[in-house]
Amino acid sequence: DAGVIQSPRHEVTEMGQEVTLRCKPISGHDYLFWYRQTMMRGLELLIYFNNNVPIDDSGMPEDRFSAKMPNASFSTLKIQPSEPRDSAVYFCASKLNDGKGGKLFFGSGTQLSVL
Amino acid sequence: SQQGEEDPQALSIQEGENATMNCSYKTSINNLQWYRQNSGRGLVHLILIRSNEREKHSGRLRVTLDTSKKSSSLLITASRAADTASYFCATNSGSARQLTFGSGTQLTVLP
Numbered sequence: 677d678a679g680v681i682q683s684p685r686h687e688v689t690e691m692g693q694e695v696t697l698r699c700k701p702i703s704g705h706d707y708l709f710w711y712r713q714t715m716m717r718g719l720e721l722l723i724y725f726n727n728n729v730p731i732d733d734s735g736m737p738e739d740r741f742s743a744k745m746p747n748a749s750f751s752t753l754k755i756q757p758s759e760p761r762d763s764a765v766y767f768c769a770s771k772l773n774d775g776k777g778g779k780l781f782f783g784s785g786t787q788l789s790v791l
Numbered sequence: 792s793q794q795g796e797e798d799p800q801a802l803s804i805q806e807g808e809n810a811t812m813n814c815s816y817k818t819s820i821n822n823l824q825w826y827r828q829n830s831g832r833g834l835v836h837l838i839l840i841r842s843n844e845r846e847k848h849s850g851r852l853r854v855t856l857d858t859s860k861k862s863s864s865l866l867i868t869a870s871r872a873a874d875t876a877s878y879f880c881a882t883n884s885g886s887a888r889q890l891t892f893g894s895g896t897q898l899t900v901l902p
Binding site: 711719721726731767769773778782 | 833835836839879888889891895
């Protein structure tokens with residue numbers, strides 16, 4: 677298995693532009709998580725899905741952020757419009773439902789820079 | 792908010808020495824996990840310890856859990872330069888399916 681695949685690896689954009697981050701989870705995993713990592717705030721959970729359904733989006737900072745999972749093998753995180761404070765590394769992770777809190781498999785992340 | 796807080800924030804040791812990192816958390820947990828993150832990479836799961844376990848081993852890793860003190864420690868024995876990375880503890884609590892991560896310990900192993 678190729679693991680969790682994220683694209684792009686790096687994204688540089690200007691303030692006000694729309695940004696779309698993509699994630700392909702490990703085949704067969706039924707949970708998908710989006711995390712954001714910054715030096716100041718560490719790793720923050722933004723949203724997670726179970727069987728393609730959003731379960732908890734309380735970590736999404738504001739309405740500029742949206743996430744979708746149209747099928748079991750693909751998810752997107754969209755920021756529109758982007759702001760400099762959105763600059764961070766965004767990670768996607770997936771896991772298999774094995775009860776409570778099983779181990780996560782992370783992608784390599786998308787380094788987002790908003791100028 | 793961060794459930795787990797690692798201590799120290801940074802640790803520098805010589806190759807061959809042991810490295811100990813600590814994690815404290817605030818609420819009751821189902822399990823606690825440790826992850827490693829190499830620079831510019833995603834996190835990699837190292838070990839999981841359940842709330843009814845006190846100690847667990849995996850290769851050169853030893854994890855302890857003290858639920859009365861709400862703390863855990865990760866010991867890496869006979870460290871190698873390749874162990875240089877950030878180490879995070881993560882907790883799972885209640886009926887939640889997600890993990891809450893601590894702020895991490897940056898470990899540097901000098902050759």
